[in-house]
Amino acid sequence: MSRFLSEKYISLKPYVPGEQPGDKRYIKLNTNESPYPPSPKAIQIVTQGAAEGLKLYSDPVARKLRKAISSYYGLDESEVVATNGSDEALCFAFMAYLGSGEGIAFPDISYGFYKVLRDFLGVRSEVIPLKEDFTIDVEAFCKTPYHVVIANPNAPTGIPLSLEEVERIVATNPARLVIIDEAYTDFWGKTSIPLIKKYDNLLVVQTFSKSRSLAGARIGFAAGNRELMRDIDRVRDCVNPYNINTLSEMLGVAAIEDTEYFSECVAKTVAERDRTAKRLTDIGFEVLPSAANFLFARHKDIGGKQMYLSLKEEGVLVRHFDVERIKDFARISIGNSEEMNVFMVKTLKILEGVKKK
């Protein structure tokens, strides 16, 4: 660091993204991306857009994208703000609502970015442990006086809260804001977005990086009542007024409008997930019940780290988290059938090697 870095940031631990190896030799099952390309309609539109639209600034409010998203969810345009990935939506929300001493509660095992934002902004927090079975402790989240952020389905467990449980947390204390991070919710087919019409203390965040195959385009959004969205826009206007680039806006609109392609990709991923879960269970893995596009699994014969390292050696990347409660697990993103077949073959080989010793 330089001698100018503000003191409060010196001990920060930034977010560590999953490995993105440059050599591309690996089957990548480590960052929950889609194995399918984006909608062909989205790709088509890009060439035209690049030639015509790039010399001018992008639309600061990305209105066409807001319109497409709100129309898809039956919302008003004023109930959506598009962001440069859902991380940016989370960041704007943390900035808007945790700027003056407010606190935030989240599960001990969840998306690592919440802790990073908390530390960066110097915010108070209540870290609520998952229950023994790795489900979210609904009672504890009802009781906390702090604002709440929950990933639903949760990561890296994949376990969802029911919409009734989400509503209970939201309704139980209207003085708190509840942020539901639905990055993986399309693989479950449920969403809390309709509840924003009923509750002014619910903010839902989603991403186009998973179910819409656009991780590289950086598109996310926040949905909430229009006053909340005005806050998010206010932060956005202060921090990065042209946050969405022109091509990503076009890609996002085309992707959300191509509902047929979307359903097809999601269905394939869900089928592959359930098939892989069964195959893993059959060879002795404990697999948490996933509603997402990944599986969180452990095997009594092998630690999570060893599984990660052995698979990497075999050309398959999965993710391991060096965190006490979940160190026996590996998180496996769901690739296409062929990739998952290779993954299973390699996993079996590794397990056999372990048993021989």
Place this chain on the structure above:
Amino acid sequence: MSRFLSEKYISLKPYVPGEQPGDKRYIKLNTNESPYPPSPKAIQIVTQGAAEGLKLYSDPVARKLRKAISSYYGLDESEVVATNGSDEALCFAFMAYLGSGEGIAFPDISYGFYKVLRDFLGVRSEVIPLKEDFTIDVEAFCKTPYHVVIANPNAPTGIPLSLEEVERIVATNPARLVIIDEAYTDFWGKTSIPLIKKYDNLLVVQTFSKSRSLAGARIGFAAGNRELMRDIDRVRDCVNPYNINTLSEMLGVAAIEDTEYFSECVAKTVAERDRTAKRLTDIGFEVLPSAANFLFARHKDIGGKQMYLSLKEEGVLVRHFDVERIKDFARISIGNSEEMNVFMVKTLKILEGVKKK
């Protein structure tokens, strides 16, 4: 705003972007974009990239783009950080270096975003008035104990500081960080970037939105010694780890590598700027000596606001700033020859109308 918005943000005035009319009827000379499309090589590369690269996350550090930029400027890769527009580079720098009570000095008439960031982050500042002739007060910037941010050439005046003057401000007090915002510097052909090798308290910010015709792709960067860049990366990793999308990275690399096309576009803009300045002077305008891709001009017979409104009625958008010292001026971005001819015809017509009254 919602009832949750943190108190300190309630009175914020966000940045107001220049008008971006959706109907496209206007000749747009109001936001300093390029009248020329991006490099054809950049456009070509996008179709391929969209099909192959979008389902995976973009490279968190946008290494190829950092490499292309650093190689263009003869820097090491570790001396550059790419950002989602140069606004983001400014925002990250303000966050990194003004987080613990530090102050920032900038000119009273300059890029409006500095004030927005200052207010958002709740930072102390010294606002240093331009001199009578609208040049930057170098002595005052040498004296201030605060960190410094200066746009060079300055906006909306277009007047540059010499590189010697910049160096004087940087060298005079090594305890302060000096940020030079070179959004328009390519139209002048000079840059302070080589000075980062000599001074560890100089951070230079640039954008691809003007001279490289990529406003819609949102590409900017910071250059400075590697310790400064580590700070910027630390903030980036905490706030939005995947800040650059895949297509923008490809576009940026192709654009900076196509030096021939770049030189051609810049030369055309500079020639058009000087031709327009002369024509405006000939009909009685006072035109500040611009080193940028815009002119800042006033005419004794008409106020800046009236000129803006009359031109808008004629289908030409320029920008007016409702700020006491410069309210008689209009800022005219340099379009292509045809656009500037229309602008001159309309301006003459408006002036004749004013004189008749």
